[in-house]
Amino acid sequence: MKTELRFAVAGRARFLSHLECVDVLLAAFRRAGMTVALSEGMRPKPVISLAAARAVGVASEDELATVRVVGDPAPEVVADRLKATLPNGIEIRSSRLSPGTPRVVSARYRVLVDAAPGVLDAGIAAFSAAGCAPVERRSPKGTKLVDVAQYASAIEVVDGGFEVEVAIVQEGTARPEEVARALTALTGAEITVRGITRTALRVGQQVAATDEGPEERDT
Amino acid sequence: MGTPLLEAKIESVLAEVQRPSRYIGGEVNEVRKPDATVRVALCYPDAYEIGISNQALQILYALINDRSEASAERVYTPFPDMADAMRRDEIPLFTLETWRPVRECDLLGLTLQAELTYSNVLETLDLAGIPLRAVDRVEGDPIVLAGGPSASNPEPLAPFVDAFFMGEAEEGLLAIVDVLSAHAGRAERLEALAALPYLYLPARGRRPVERLVYASFDVATAPRRTVVPYASAIFARASVEVMRGCTRGCRFCHAGTWYRPVRERPVEDVVKAGLEQLGCTGYDELSLTSLATSDYSGIERAISEIKAIRPELHLSLPSNRVDTGPVAMNAAANSRQGSITLAPEAATQRMRDIICKTITDEMITTAIEAAFVAGYTSIKLYFMIGLPSETFAEIQGIVDLAFRAREIGRAHAGANGRFTVHVSASSFVPKPHTPFQWEGMASPEQLKIKQSYLRRAINGRQLRLSLHDVRTSMLEGAIGRGDVVTADVIETAWRAGARFDAWTEHHDEYLWRTAFEQHGRSIVGEATRERDALEPLPWDHVRSGVTKEFLLDEWWASQAERATGDCRWDGCTDCGACEGPVRNRLVAS
Structure with missing residues (x-):
C-alpha cells in the first residue's frame, strides 16, 4: 500500500529543486528508521513520487508525495515519524492511504x-x-x-x-x-x-x- | 540573522542563479548560533557541492560549534553567475547559516586542498569585502587563516593570508578560538597567534614553523554529526576516518609525508561512530576513509562488526592496496558489486621501484582477477604519466596492462560480457615536502604525445580511458612549488578574470599564461624546472617533521631505481616523523 503525504515548503527550502526535495524526503525517511520500498527490475529505484514539479523559488502550502514504505506503517505513523526528521522549511500537513496515483x-x-x-x-x-x-x-x-x-x-x-x-x-x-x-x-x-x-x-x-x-x- | 534588507537582496538574486540550494544552508545537522561571541567562517574555496563533501571541514565545524561561546558557519565560493549577481546588487559574501556578512566574522578559515583553487581564494576575499592583501587590512577585518595540505607551501598565497596553519587542526584551531576569545583587537590577536609554533604569519618574516600532529587522533572520539548536503554534493555518505598517516612512502605522494606518523582509531570507536553517523544523517552508505584503508590493522573486524548490525549497508573502502586481500575485503563489505578502483600508479616494475610503489606485476593481475571473480563489473586502473625518467616502455606498459585486464575480464565474463576496464592516467605533478619536490614536470608536448598514444592504443570494446587536462596540470605544477612572486601572478590572473580554474569550462589558460609573462615567468618554465638539491626552496621554513635529508636520500634512491620499505613492517627508515611527541600507533599493537 502507498501513503499519500501533503506537505508545505517554506522559507529558504523553497529554493530546493524538485530532485533535491525528493532526496531530502528519502533521507528523512531513513533518519526516521523507515525504508522506502524499491521498484522491481534491473535498476531498482525508491517508490516515491512528487506530483506536479514545483518551480525553484516557489513556496508551497500544498505539495503531494506518494510513497510506499516497507512494512506498511499506518499513514499517521509515517507522518509522525517523518515530522521529527525533516529539515527546516519542510512540514508535513496530512497523510492518508493513497487512493491511487494522483493526477x-x-x-x-x-x-x-x-x-x-x-x-x-x-x-x-x-x-x-x-x-x-x-x-x-x-x-x-x-x-x-x-x-x-x-x-x-x-x-x-x-x-x-x-x-x-x-x-x-x-x-x-x-x-x-x-x-x-x-x-x-x-x-x-x-x-x-x-x-x-x-x-x-x-x-x-x-x-x-x-x-x-x-x-x-x-x- | 542577516538584516532584512540583505536577506531580501539575497532572495532576489537566488531566483535568477543556477542551483540556488548552494547558498541557502538549512541542511540537516546544520548548527546556528547567532548569539555566539566568537564567530568563525569556514570556507572551502570552491563550489558548494565540492566543499560540503570535504571531511576535514565537517570535523572542524563540529568541534568549534561544540564550544559554548563560539560558532562555526560555512561559506563556499559563489559560482560565477552568483558572484556576478552579488557584485551587481552589492551583496557581500555571506555565511550559509545566518546569511550574515563574512566580513563581520572574527576569523575566516580557508582550507587549501588544491592549488587550482587559489584564484578562488582571492575571489572569496574580494566578494567578502576583505582587502586582498593582509597589509591593507584594518581593525574590524577578520583574521584570514589558511590551512590544509596545500598550505605546506604557503608562499604563493603569503601576501593574502594573515596566518597559515601547519598540520592537523583539531586541537590547534581550538587554541586559536581561545585567542579570539581572550583578545578583541586585530593587532593583539595577531600578536597572540604569532606565539603559536604551528602558525606562520608571513607579515612577521619567514620564521621556522612546525607542523602540528593531532596527538589524540587515536583516543578522541570520531565526529558523529555531520551536515547532510543537498543532492548535488559529489560525496553524500557517512564517513569515519579510521587511520591518519601512511608510511608506504610513495615518493610522489604529498599526504604520505605530510600526515606521518600513522595513527589508527580503535575499532570500537569506528563502529560506534559509523552507526551513529548513519542514524543522524540518513545516509545509506558508509565510507571508512584513510590514505590506505586496507592497511588499517582493524579493518576486517570493523567490517564484520558493522555488517553484523547493518547487513544491507553499502560500505566503501577507498584507497586500497593493489592485492587480492583488499579486493576480497571490498567484495565482502558489499552485497552489490559495482566498481572497484585499483591504483598501480605505474605499469612497469622499474617505474614502481622509482616511485616506491611496492607491488609486483603478479599482485596487480591477481588483484584484477580477484575483482572479476568477486563479481565486479567495472575495474578502474589509475596510473600516472610523466613520471621521472619515464620511457616509452612505461606508456606501453599501461596499454598492455589495460588489455591484460580485459583478457582477464573476458575469461570470467565472456568476450561479450558486461564489464568495463576503465584506465585513468593523470599527469605527475611534483609536490613540496616529497622526495620528488626537486623533480621537473614533463613538458606539455611530451604529456600530449603520451596522451595521444594512449588514446589511440586503449580503444575498443570494454575499454575506457580518461586523461587529465594537460593545461591545468601544468598550472598546478607551476603554482604548487611557487614562491612569493607567484602570489603576484595569482593576483594578476584573478584581476584578469581567473576563477574556478579546476572547472574546465571556467579555466582560461590565456589569462594565466599572460599573468606569468607579466611577471617575467612562464607556466611551463616553472613547472618543468628541476630544482637543485642545494637550492633553497620556498617552503624550507616549514618543518613537516620529515627531514630534508630523508627526502634527499629517497630522491637519490629513486634515481638508483630502489624502493624503500614501510617502517610499520620493515623497520624504521629514519624519516624523522617519530622524533616528535607522536609515533606510529597501530590498533593491533
Missing part, C-alpha cells in the same frame, strides 16, 4: 506583486475579456509563445497581489509569473513579482492504486 489537474497560486493601485483590477478585467494572452517563454531550447489564457482562470485580487488557478494538462501549463507578465502586457503598467506560493493542488479522478509493477522515482 493533478490544476494548481492555485498566490502571487505577491508590486503594482500601482488599480492596475491589477484593470489587468484582470482585460484578461477576462481578451480570450488570448500570449507571453514568451525562454528556455535553453529556444523561445516559444504560450497562451496563458488557455490555462489561467479564477484570477482574483488578494492583499498584496493576486491568486490564480492554473490548469495542468497534457499539452502543458502556464507559470504564475507568466500570468503576471500577461497582466503587464494587457495593462501596459509595471507589475513586479515579489514572491509566489502554491496554495493548493487539485487532484482529478485517481487511477486505482496497485502494488504491482515498478514505479519510477518522479524526478
Whole structure:
C-alpha cells in the first residue's frame, strides 16, 4: 500500500529543486528508521513520487508525495515519524492511504506583486475579456509563445497581489509569473513579482492504486 | 540573522542563479548560533557541492560549534553567475547559516586542498569585502587563516593570508578560538597567534614553523554529526576516518609525508561512530576513509562488526592496496558489486621501484582477477604519466596492462560480457615536502604525445580511458612549488578574470599564461624546472617533521631505481616523523 503525504515548503527550502526535495524526503525517511520500498527490475529505484514539479523559488502550502514504505506503517505513523526528521522549511500537513496515483489537474497560486493601485483590477478585467494572452517563454531550447489564457482562470485580487488557478494538462501549463507578465502586457503598467506560493493542488479522478509493477522515482 | 534588507537582496538574486540550494544552508545537522561571541567562517574555496563533501571541514565545524561561546558557519565560493549577481546588487559574501556578512566574522578559515583553487581564494576575499592583501587590512577585518595540505607551501598565497596553519587542526584551531576569545583587537590577536609554533604569519618574516600532529587522533572520539548536503554534493555518505598517516612512502605522494606518523582509531570507536553517523544523517552508505584503508590493522573486524548490525549497508573502502586481500575485503563489505578502483600508479616494475610503489606485476593481475571473480563489473586502473625518467616502455606498459585486464575480464565474463576496464592516467605533478619536490614536470608536448598514444592504443570494446587536462596540470605544477612572486601572478590572473580554474569550462589558460609573462615567468618554465638539491626552496621554513635529508636520500634512491620499505613492517627508515611527541600507533599493537 502507498501513503499519500501533503506537505508545505517554506522559507529558504523553497529554493530546493524538485530532485533535491525528493532526496531530502528519502533521507528523512531513513533518519526516521523507515525504508522506502524499491521498484522491481534491473535498476531498482525508491517508490516515491512528487506530483506536479514545483518551480525553484516557489513556496508551497500544498505539495503531494506518494510513497510506499516497507512494512506498511499506518499513514499517521509515517507522518509522525517523518515530522521529527525533516529539515527546516519542510512540514508535513496530512497523510492518508493513497487512493491511487494522483493526477493533478490544476494548481492555485498566490502571487505577491508590486503594482500601482488599480492596475491589477484593470489587468484582470482585460484578461477576462481578451480570450488570448500570449507571453514568451525562454528556455535553453529556444523561445516559444504560450497562451496563458488557455490555462489561467479564477484570477482574483488578494492583499498584496493576486491568486490564480492554473490548469495542468497534457499539452502543458502556464507559470504564475507568466500570468503576471500577461497582466503587464494587457495593462501596459509595471507589475513586479515579489514572491509566489502554491496554495493548493487539485487532484482529478485517481487511477486505482496497485502494488504491482515498478514505479519510477518522479524526478 | 542577516538584516532584512540583505536577506531580501539575497532572495532576489537566488531566483535568477543556477542551483540556488548552494547558498541557502538549512541542511540537516546544520548548527546556528547567532548569539555566539566568537564567530568563525569556514570556507572551502570552491563550489558548494565540492566543499560540503570535504571531511576535514565537517570535523572542524563540529568541534568549534561544540564550544559554548563560539560558532562555526560555512561559506563556499559563489559560482560565477552568483558572484556576478552579488557584485551587481552589492551583496557581500555571506555565511550559509545566518546569511550574515563574512566580513563581520572574527576569523575566516580557508582550507587549501588544491592549488587550482587559489584564484578562488582571492575571489572569496574580494566578494567578502576583505582587502586582498593582509597589509591593507584594518581593525574590524577578520583574521584570514589558511590551512590544509596545500598550505605546506604557503608562499604563493603569503601576501593574502594573515596566518597559515601547519598540520592537523583539531586541537590547534581550538587554541586559536581561545585567542579570539581572550583578545578583541586585530593587532593583539595577531600578536597572540604569532606565539603559536604551528602558525606562520608571513607579515612577521619567514620564521621556522612546525607542523602540528593531532596527538589524540587515536583516543578522541570520531565526529558523529555531520551536515547532510543537498543532492548535488559529489560525496553524500557517512564517513569515519579510521587511520591518519601512511608510511608506504610513495615518493610522489604529498599526504604520505605530510600526515606521518600513522595513527589508527580503535575499532570500537569506528563502529560506534559509523552507526551513529548513519542514524543522524540518513545516509545509506558508509565510507571508512584513510590514505590506505586496507592497511588499517582493524579493518576486517570493523567490517564484520558493522555488517553484523547493518547487513544491507553499502560500505566503501577507498584507497586500497593493489592485492587480492583488499579486493576480497571490498567484495565482502558489499552485497552489490559495482566498481572497484585499483591504483598501480605505474605499469612497469622499474617505474614502481622509482616511485616506491611496492607491488609486483603478479599482485596487480591477481588483484584484477580477484575483482572479476568477486563479481565486479567495472575495474578502474589509475596510473600516472610523466613520471621521472619515464620511457616509452612505461606508456606501453599501461596499454598492455589495460588489455591484460580485459583478457582477464573476458575469461570470467565472456568476450561479450558486461564489464568495463576503465584506465585513468593523470599527469605527475611534483609536490613540496616529497622526495620528488626537486623533480621537473614533463613538458606539455611530451604529456600530449603520451596522451595521444594512449588514446589511440586503449580503444575498443570494454575499454575506457580518461586523461587529465594537460593545461591545468601544468598550472598546478607551476603554482604548487611557487614562491612569493607567484602570489603576484595569482593576483594578476584573478584581476584578469581567473576563477574556478579546476572547472574546465571556467579555466582560461590565456589569462594565466599572460599573468606569468607579466611577471617575467612562464607556466611551463616553472613547472618543468628541476630544482637543485642545494637550492633553497620556498617552503624550507616549514618543518613537516620529515627531514630534508630523508627526502634527499629517497630522491637519490629513486634515481638508483630502489624502493624503500614501510617502517610499520620493515623497520624504521629514519624519516624523522617519530622524533616528535607522536609515533606510529597501530590498533593491533
